[in-house]
Amino acid sequence: MDAILRLSGLCKKYDGFSLDNVSFSLPYGCIMGFVGENGAGKSTTIKAILNLIRRDQGEIQVFGKDNIQEELEIKEQIGVVFDSLNLPEMIRPLDVGRMMKSVYRQWDSAKYTQYLAQFQLPAKKLVKDLSRGMKMKLAIAVALSHNAQLLLLDEATSGLDPIVRDEILDILLEFIQDESRGVLFSSHITGDLEKIADYVTFIHQGKILLSEPKDLLLEKYGVIQCTKEELAALDKSAVVGVRRHQFGVEALVEKKKISGAHTVDKASIEDIMLFIVRGEHQ
Amino acid sequence: MDCSISHSSSQPIYEQIVSQIKSQIIAGKLKEGEALPSIRVLARELRISVITTKRAYDELEAQGLLRSVAGKGTFVAAANLSLLREEQLRQIEELLQKAVDEAKVHGISLEEMARLLTFIYRGES
Numbered sequence: 001m002d003a004i005l006r007l008s009g010l011c012k013k014y015d016g017f018s019l020d021n022v023s024f025s026l027p028y029g030c031i032m033g034f035v036g037e038n039g040a041g042k043s044t045t046i047k048a049i050l051n052l053i054r055r056d057q058g059e060i061q062v063f064g065k066d067n068i069q070e071e072l073e074i075k076e077q078i079g080v081v082f083d084s085l086n087l088p089e090m091i092r093p094l095d096v097g098r099m100m101k102s103v104y105r106q107w108d109s110a111k112y113t114q115y116l117a118q119f120q121l122p123a124k125k126l127v128k129d130l131s132r133g134m135k136m137k138l139a140i141a142v143a144l145s146h147n148a149q150l151l152l153l154d155e156a157t158s159g160l161d162p163i164v165r166d167e168i169l170d171i172l173l174e175f176i177q178d179e180s181r182g183v184l185f186s187s188h189i190t191g192d193l194e195k196i197a198d199y200v201t202f203i204h205q206g207k208i209l210l211s212e213p214k215d216l217l218l219e220k221y222g223v224i225q226c227t228k229e230e231l232a233a234l235d236k237s238a239v240v241g242v243r244r245h246q247f248g249v250e251a252l253v254e255k256k257k258i259s260g261a262h263t264v265d266k267a268s269i270e271d272i273m274l275f276i277v278r279g280e281h282q
Numbered sequence: 283m284d285c286s287i288s289h290s291s292s293q294p295i296y297e298q299i300v301s302q303i304k305s306q307i308i309a310g311k312l313k314e315g316e317a318l319p320s321i322r323v324l325a326r327e328l329r330i331s332v333i334t335t336k337r338a339y340d341e342l343e344a345q346g347l348l349r350s351v352a353g354k355g356t357f358v359a360a361a362n363l364s365l366l367r368e369e370q371l372r373q374i375e376e377l378l379q380k381a382v383d384e385a386k387v388h389g390i391s392l393e394e395m396a397r398l399l400t401f402i403y404r405g406e407s
Contacts, residue, residue: 029332030333031331169329173325173326173329174326176332177322177323179322195329196329196331198331198332198333213331213333214331214333215295215331215333215334215337266292
């Protein structure tokens, strides 16, 4: 399948942290959840896609084009939403629209006005007086009003209440109705991703641990509760991570490799993330 | 078309969609030639992944219940309903066979089995 975004072998070394051979690709028409704990490398990766940091190695292609050689052209078509709103405090959403007109060639004022209304954003209130949810929606309105084909959201839903988060999920689902688009959505709130993501890419300490269709992950893994003896009797290759407690153990397992005698509960994306990062490995 | 899914069910979501659309075709609620929502619309409405809805449609297409026309969409195929019904009966027969085998092992009589089946069928168990 053609990819709207492809990273191959991306490396970037900092003191005490490095992105290590980061590779994944996002097919057209899909939403990818980019998960990992704070400091795992999500924002650094997104900055590298936007060429905001200099990479040491690797290649990044957006819409099949090199992200550095054709940077300007690509950026016209990328909508970015960071966890904080990078707009001056003393202007109003109305002014933001006027400002963006001179930033983006394809700025669509009518669309912007329509999004302000749809998101119930007050056009004449100062940015500094907007709530966090409103600021996030304003950033999304800007991202959607210049005909962006690829949306990059970096922790855009963190710190928002469930109602606003839900609205944002609807906006993303609407955006993706056009198959020539794509969304990379970084978050540590895995419940949001569980609902709408097509793919889940999991980064830990600068390394990609997995990047797979969400359905496949949820089908592949399960959680079992058992005794230490029962755990020891399981096929070792089936056990991904274990959490021991005083009275037994809890383990993330590959369902297929477990016999029918055990009850295997569904594993959530969060379970998978926690067991892989925090569970003991055999 | 009606479709509702449960995230807590142990049945995979794509299977839930497959069985619901299938039963609506068999019941005649979805008629031959009728257009189905696109995989994207269905994914948006149910708030699930397009990969899931695509898999469900692919499965139904493989079973001959749907057909997709490039650039136009997905439609209910001219299914051979009697063949479909036969296939379902065969599946049910298989399941019942298992129950009967088990019953014989434990010496449960046909009368008891029949009573049990009646209870279960009526949802009284």
